[in-house]
Amino acid sequence: MSPRPHFLVLTYPLQGHIAPALRLARRLLAVAPDALVTFSTVAAAHRRMFAEGQDGGDDDDRLELLPFSDGTEGGFSPGGDVAELNAYMASFHASGRRSVGELVDALAARGRPVSRVVYTLLLPWAADIARERGVPSALYWIQPVAVLAIYYHYFHGHAGVVEEHRRDQSFVVELPGLPPLAVGDLPSFLTEATDPSDYFNSVLTTFRDLFDTLDREIPKATVLINAFQELEVTTLAAVGAYDVLPIGPVLPSGDEAGLFKQDDTKYMEWLDTKPAGSVVYVAFGSITVMAKGQLDELLHGLEESGRPYLWVVRKDNKAELADQAAVAEMGDSAARKNGMVVEWCDQVRVLSHAAVGCFVTHCGWNSVLESIACGVPMVGVPRMSDQRMNARLVEHDWRIGVRAEGDGSGVLRAAELRRRVEEVMGDGEAAAEVRCTAAAWKRAVVEALGKGGSSDRNLMAFVESARSGH
Structure with a gap:
């Protein structure tokens, strides 16, 4: 009998990260009836999202909702200055790494060993935690394939030309496998966060760490993409360095928790x-x-x-x-x-x-x-x-x-x-x-999402790889 796959889904505490991560957690449960999933974000966001007593997840205990520590009591509040963001990111990385490692060990001790770690954009250390424990990991890229390709080429030899022309929004950059792109079309972090004094410089540094992490994965890093193959079929070849699996769009399956409360209907x-x-x-x-x-x-x-x-x-x-x-x-x-x-x-x-x-x-x-x-x-x-x-x-x-x-x-x-x-x-x-x-x-x-569609096939292949331990 195949072992029961257990996915640990980790995410940064922003609504735009939490929503696709929690949706993926529920999608994994839907496509693999024997799977276990643990969803985890920082404690402050967890408290906002889930009512007290809801930590157990679903009724049959297949989904658990367990927070990790970012080293703060209240999390990060947007609107602070550069020093505050830098301090939060440093705390998030150091405390998050330690806390998630403890979480993985605690799950194993309870008889729920993690078979695959899945993490969103700003948690490069999650892959290190998994590797140290002999557990495969996968990055969940919650942006288009084209943006993944832009970041990849930026950190693999093309940062200089972007940096040189970052103030010229109309300058055209040529990146392998992509159409000519104006500097003004590139992700803003590549043109507005390169100086240590820039507000989002710590975010750009984290992206650099992320791609360093992917490059260390042997033989090839697995990247789940919240997109579908037909949408960006010509762009997929531009990130051939990774094993890219478009599994989206990962949509809500009903009422979902979030950081913001809805108005009445x-x-x-x-x-x-x-x-x-x-x-x-x-x-x-x-x-x-x-x-x-x-x-x-x-x-x-x-x-x-x-x-x-x-x-x-x-x-x-x-x-x-x-x-x-x-x-x-x-x-x-x-x-x-x-x-x-x-x-x-x-x-x-x-x-x-x-x-x-x-x-x-x-x-x-x-x-x-x-x-x-x-x-x-x-x-x-x-x-x-x-x-x-x-x-x-x-x-x-x-x-x-x-x-x-x-x-x-x-x-x-x-x-x-x-x-x-x-x-x-x-x-x-x-x-x-x-x-x-x-x-x-x-x-x-x-x-794409239907039975046998491209996203359905890719997600099922990912589940089977977790089941087999590869």
Whole structure:
């Protein structure tokens, strides 16, 4: 009889990392009925996500939810200075490595030995912990294959040319296996975090450590990708140094825990009252905090579009809208002339609703994948990290959206937002083509995830490798 596979899924405590990691944990349980999964993130995030007494995971004990220590009591709060982020990252790496090692040993002592460690982007030491204990590991890459390829080539001989031209957004960089790319399309950490005084320099250093870790894996590092093969088939060859398995999009299987609490579901009832394909859905993820001037421009653009809209504005941004009528009494949700503002919502439910015709997004990879899976065209408003490259892929490679450009000061003006929304929701031929292409990619997702589809086959192969100990 084959041994029972046990996956330890580890993730950095950001919502954009936690969501795909927890979804993968549940997906592994679904495809392998005999598998065990332990999901782990730092204690502060764990407390926010799971109610007390929920640490046992599921009813039949196949899923456990066990935190590890990052050496802090409250975790890291965005908005601090460079020194605070550097201190947190140092603590996260040192304490996390020690705590996760203890967790792996404790699981083995309880008769639940880990057979495969799976870790997201900012935990390069997880592979070392696994190797020290003779356990295979796999990186779970939660960005596109193209971004993996960019980082790979940056850290393997191409950092110099990027560094030399990092201030010239239009300079074209040639990387093996990729189309010519403007510096402005590259992940922002490669152009804005290279100096030790830069805010995200410790993050870039962690990425460097990550690729050093992958290079030490013998004979080849395994990388699970939250994408599907057909989406980036030509790019996969650009990362041939690794054993890359596209297993996505890994979507939620129902209600899921997260760092943010949802508003009540009145927004779903509101969507029910709108015609098919008429609503503009606007959300910029869990990190971006926008200045008051940008929020005002977005509000004006949405109102002036004349289209109904559902706009997610996190609590930490709501105060910036205080000069708009009745915003001080917004509560959990607020109706506008044409739209509704909420603090957080079930994004996949919203994107799946027939009334939604366009997604104005920061182009975080989870949001892009969810939009593709739901067949919703996008207006990209990228800000940082991989978002700029994601927006390029959406517009130029997959042709399922457009990118909205900021002005000279980086502010997206109301007129530009209106124009771009019309380009994907209007009556013109180009808009119709975008909608048709989005529908085709939605069908491709169904095929990839279905029985015998490319993502299904790759995930099953990964499970079998864990079962066999390879």
